[in-house]
Each structure stands twice: as structure tokens, then as C-alpha cells.
Amino acid sequence: MSLFWRIFGLNAVVLGAATALLLWAPVTVSVPVGLTEAVVLIGGLVVMLVANAALLRIGLAPVDRLTQRMVTVDLLRPGHRQPVDGHGSVAVLLRTFNEMLDRLESERAASSARALSAQESERRRIARELHDEVGQSMTAVLLELKRAADRAPEELRGDLRHAQETTRQSLDEVRRIARRLRPGVLDDLGLTSALTALATDYATHTGLTVRCRCDSGPPDPGAAAELVIYRVAQEALTNTARHADARTVDLTLRRAPGAVVLEVRDDGRGMGRAREGAGIRGMRERALFIEADLDIGPAPAGGLSVRLTVPLPREERGAA
Structure with missing residues (x-):
């Protein structure tokens, strides 16, 4: 059923019910209108309006959800889709919107890769x-x-x-x-050595206490993923040194089921209500490039936590 006929049907139901009540109810309208008659008529109008509003709210709820999603959609946070039920025009609209997001996210990932x-x-x-x-x-x-x-x-x-x-x-x-x-050390000695050298360099030049802990012999996520992990760690440390007013930073690289997880956690003031800047947007683009998940939020003990979860190639998942 199209949206037009759905709204028309809802209103027809309400108006039909009101007409039936007027025909069969033992209520007449005199001239001038009496107090009891006015109360009955006003009460009937209120009931009709409330019923109409409730039915329209139910019928147009998917469109409202779609409008909210269109306002908040962010191509750097992929995967959010609208649930689709039925086969009417609203379902077609939701399905078309989801397909449009698929195309936009695919094009954004390709352009970001280039x-x-x-x-x-x-x-x-x-x-x-x-x-x-x-x-x-x-x-x-x-x-x-x-x-x-x-x-x-x-x-x-x-x-x-x-x-x-x-x-x-x-x-x-x-x-x-x-x-x-x-970073030549990334090409020559691998990701663990590169992250250790990065932490040492930032501790030397910023005065921060940077504690670096990496699992020994983590699975190989691939050259592109290693470079993304290094760049995300680099940008997270740069943001901490510039904006966090922190004293200690913990940089960890650990194994997880089917993934490698990088986490940079500081004891600074966190983001608060500040908007994401170009550095964080750049990290999200890099994560999108390798289909990784990037979570940025408050750390459990205060400060800010940046966590990058990089899925491993299939052959490495079996080895891990």
C-alpha cells in the first residue's frame, strides 16, 4: 500500500467511526446548542483527533526514523542501515536509502584508498x-x-x-x-619495533611518559594494515601531546580472536564536548581503508581511549 493510500485509509477509518457514532448514538443537536450537547461534540472531536494523530504517528514512524538517520549519517562510521518491513512505498524508500548508503560507502572507501x-x-x-x-x-x-x-x-x-x-x-x-x-624501521624491523621507537621518540620530545606494551610475535595483518596501525598510533600520540594535557600514555598492541587490537589510552582531560577534528577524521578514513573498527571514547580511569581493531586475513586467523 502506498503512503497516500495508507494515510487516506487511516483518516477514513477515523471519520467513518465518528460518522457511525453520530448516526447511531441517541444524541441530537438543538438550536441553540445545549451544554451537554456541546460537551459531547467537543469530546467526540478530541477523541477523533487523538485517534487520527496516533494512527498517523504509527504510519509515519518509519519516515521519521529515516529522516533522523539522514541527519546523523556519517560515511566514516559505516554499517548503519534502516530496518525494512513489508513491500509498500515506505519499504521501497527505506530499501533505496540503504542501497544508496552502500554505494556511497563503497565510493568513499575507494576514494579514501586512492x-x-x-x-x-x-x-x-x-x-x-x-x-x-x-x-x-x-x-x-x-x-x-x-x-x-x-x-x-x-x-x-x-x-x-x-x-x-x-x-x-x-x-x-x-x-x-x-x-x-x-618510518624506515617499519619496513626493516616490523610493526612492534616501529611502535616501540615511536613511543620512545614521543617520550623524548614531549616529556610524556609513554608505556609501550606489544604482544610478542602478533599475527601479520598485512603491509597496508601495519602502516594504518602505525599512522593511527602516531596521530593518537600527537593529539595527546597537543590537546590532552596528559602525563602518561599507554600504547598497547595485542592479539584478539581473528584480529589485532591497537589501543592508545591517556590520563588527560578527554574530549568533553569538543568536535572531532581533522586528525580523528583522518584516523577514521584510514580505518575505513582496511575495514577496521575505530572506537574513540572515554577511558575507564579517565582520559581518552583510541582503540583500532584490525581484522586479520583468513590465513592468519587460522594461524592465530
């Missing part, structure tokens, strides 16, 4: 140029400063050594930026 792939390629290129070109140039400058300091008069050696130390610190910073752009 964007993230291009981003990682650009990061790799910049990191290589920083390491090979800028790093080598600064190393050459450092050697020239050392030779100049060895040959310079005593009164100039202090300034040259100071310039040499400044250049060395700048070279270390360039190398650190290159490592953050493209």
Missing part, C-alpha cells in the same frame, strides 16, 4: 629528499664547519663550534621529520 595511497607516496618522496638531499647537504656543511674550526684562530673557534652544534641539531631534526614521514 587519497591515502597518494599521500603515502608523497610522504615517501619527501622523506627520501630530506634524507638524501637536505641531510647530505647539512652533513657537508657540518664537515666544513669542523675543518674551519680546526684552522680558525682561537677567538673564532667558539663561534664556529656553536654553529657546528646548531647544524648538528638541525640535522637531527631533519632526520626525525623524515622518520615520521616514512
Whole structure:
């Protein structure tokens, strides 16, 4: 039954019932209208309106739920669909909406995959140029400063050594930026070593106490998933250092049935009513890229918890 005929039928039922009551009820209307007659007529009108409103509320409830879902839908939180019952026009509308969400989520995942792939390629290129070109140039400058300091008069050696130390610190910073752009340790030594190095680096440069605990020999989620896990951990630590006002961060990587779970938990002030920024949206896009689940919420003991659950490939699930 179409929505038009459903609403028409509901109103017809109410009006038909009201007409039957007027025909068969022993009530007449005189002129002028008496108090009892007015009370009966007003009461009948109220009953008719209430019944009509209740029936319309029931009939239009699926449309109201659809409207609320359209307002709150977020393609970075996939999987939410409207229940479909029956075969009428409302069911067709709900089914069409669910199919539209399927297409949009698929297109969003594909576009995010292309964007993230291009981003990682650009990061790799910049990191290589920083390491090979800028790093080598600064190393050459450092050697020239050392030779100049060895040959310079005593009164100039202090300034040259100071310039040499400044250049060395700048070279270390360039190398650190290159490592953050493209973690070579992830390719060379694996995810566990990369996360440990990341935690050590953040603890050194931010003053946070970062406790890193990783299960020994976790199953291999794949190269793409390892990079997503590393980037999510990196972004979570960056957000903690910038916004959380925390003192301690716990970074854990553990095995779960059919999955690998990364959790970054701090003891800061949490998100409160703050809206998700570009960093968290980026984490959600990366999670969507590998069909992982990302949960961000308050930690049990206060602060914020970021948990990424990465499904394992089928062959790794059997091994795990």
C-alpha cells in the first residue's frame, strides 16, 4: 500500500467511526446548542483527533526514523542501515536509502584508498629528499664547519663550534621529520619495533611518559594494515601531546580472536564536548581503508581511549 493510500485509509477509518457514532448514538443537536450537547461534540472531536494523530504517528514512524538517520549519517562510521518491513512505498524508500548508503560507502572507501595511497607516496618522496638531499647537504656543511674550526684562530673557534652544534641539531631534526614521514624501521624491523621507537621518540620530545606494551610475535595483518596501525598510533600520540594535557600514555598492541587490537589510552582531560577534528577524521578514513573498527571514547580511569581493531586475513586467523 502506498503512503497516500495508507494515510487516506487511516483518516477514513477515523471519520467513518465518528460518522457511525453520530448516526447511531441517541444524541441530537438543538438550536441553540445545549451544554451537554456541546460537551459531547467537543469530546467526540478530541477523541477523533487523538485517534487520527496516533494512527498517523504509527504510519509515519518509519519516515521519521529515516529522516533522523539522514541527519546523523556519517560515511566514516559505516554499517548503519534502516530496518525494512513489508513491500509498500515506505519499504521501497527505506530499501533505496540503504542501497544508496552502500554505494556511497563503497565510493568513499575507494576514494579514501586512492587519497591515502597518494599521500603515502608523497610522504615517501619527501622523506627520501630530506634524507638524501637536505641531510647530505647539512652533513657537508657540518664537515666544513669542523675543518674551519680546526684552522680558525682561537677567538673564532667558539663561534664556529656553536654553529657546528646548531647544524648538528638541525640535522637531527631533519632526520626525525623524515622518520615520521616514512618510518624506515617499519619496513626493516616490523610493526612492534616501529611502535616501540615511536613511543620512545614521543617520550623524548614531549616529556610524556609513554608505556609501550606489544604482544610478542602478533599475527601479520598485512603491509597496508601495519602502516594504518602505525599512522593511527602516531596521530593518537600527537593529539595527546597537543590537546590532552596528559602525563602518561599507554600504547598497547595485542592479539584478539581473528584480529589485532591497537589501543592508545591517556590520563588527560578527554574530549568533553569538543568536535572531532581533522586528525580523528583522518584516523577514521584510514580505518575505513582496511575495514577496521575505530572506537574513540572515554577511558575507564579517565582520559581518552583510541582503540583500532584490525581484522586479520583468513590465513592468519587460522594461524592465530
